[in-house]
Amino acid sequence: MxxxxxxxxxxxxxxxxxxxxxxxxxPEVGVIEHLGKQIPLDLKFVNDKFQTVTLRQLITKPTILSFVYFDCPGLCSPLLEGVGDVIRKTDLTLGKDYQVITISFNYRDTPEKAKEKKKRFVDKYSSGKGDGWIFLTTDSASIFKITDATGFKTKAVGLDFVHPSAIIAVSPTGHITRYLYGITFMPIDFKMAIIEANKEQARPxxxxxxxxxxxxxxxxxxxxxxxxxxxxxxxxxxxxxxxxxxxxxxxxxxxx
Structure with a gap:
């Protein structure tokens, strides 16, 4: 025995x-959660208004980060559709209670493409609250630093990328508080992620x-x-x- x-x-x-x-x-491709870690706030990006900005300047309220590339034939557009849909369904006010920042992880993407992509999704989902949903582009070095800090791992395949699908809640001080996975999101999960980010509460x-x-x-x-x-x-x-x-x-x- x-x-x-x-x-x-x-x-x-x-x-x-x-x-x-x-x-x-x-994983070579996927998400490694860095809950409680602070993202690099002094990295420089170009926004959809062709202005050079830092995350420190932008992140003054609870923020939902999403990573895409603008010519993506796969997950990126459905992800943005999912973000737009949950923005519309959530009773919090975009631009006041929280903001969304979408960052391209393809250094070839331009501010012109960011502006075009923003217009498509803001017009459709955010009731004209364009200042609450920001689209950013940057160079390859900054892309690596921000994706590495958030644990968002991608793999280049030719001119395309293999990548995960997730959004990340960040507190007003730039700390990661929640990850939500997939291309569709429950309004209650989205709202709780924003509330917890505002309270600086990181949740597994x-x-x-x-x-x-x-x-x-x-x-x-x-x-x-x-x-x-x-x-x-x-x-x-x-x-x-x-x-x-x-x-x-x-x-x-x-x-x-």
Missing amino acids: RKILVLAFALFSLTTGHIFAQIDQS TIQKILLLCYSYDQTSQRFALDVTKIAGIIIVFFLLVFVVVFLLRPKKKNKN
Whole structure:
């Protein structure tokens, strides 16, 4: 019996170690949460009005950061549609209670493209509150610094990029307080992210744990169910049940 328990514990440790180590892995493409960390506020960007600005100048209220590139054939437009949709559904006022800053992670993108992209989404979603949704471009060095600071990892493939889909809540002092994943967002999640950012409260994301069951498909630029991970989690569950049963049953017999 003792040998069985030792073997079960060893298998349990190996399996859980393999699965939960994936939380701390540094993916080539994906998001590594840097909750509570301050973003570099003195990086220079060019806004959609062709003005050179820093994040320190811009971030004076709760801010939602989104990273896209303007010629993206995949996730970027749906992400911005999702942001626009939740702006429209949230009872907080864009430009007053919070702001959205969209940063291009393609150094080839220009302020002209930023202006064009902004017009499309502001006209459609934000009821003319253009000053509350800012589009920025910058050089490759600044792109690396801001994406590295926020844990947003992309991979260049020719002139395109493989990249994750997420938005990031930042406090008025520039600290990261929440990550929201996907291309659509629940108004309550969006609102709570803004409220928590205003209070400087960093919250872990349950979606990060749920993503353990998914792998990022670089070809389709989507998250797909990972059968191997799911099987591993199931094995862990049954091993845990096995260990508990064999540890508890002998104690009950001895009492009798």
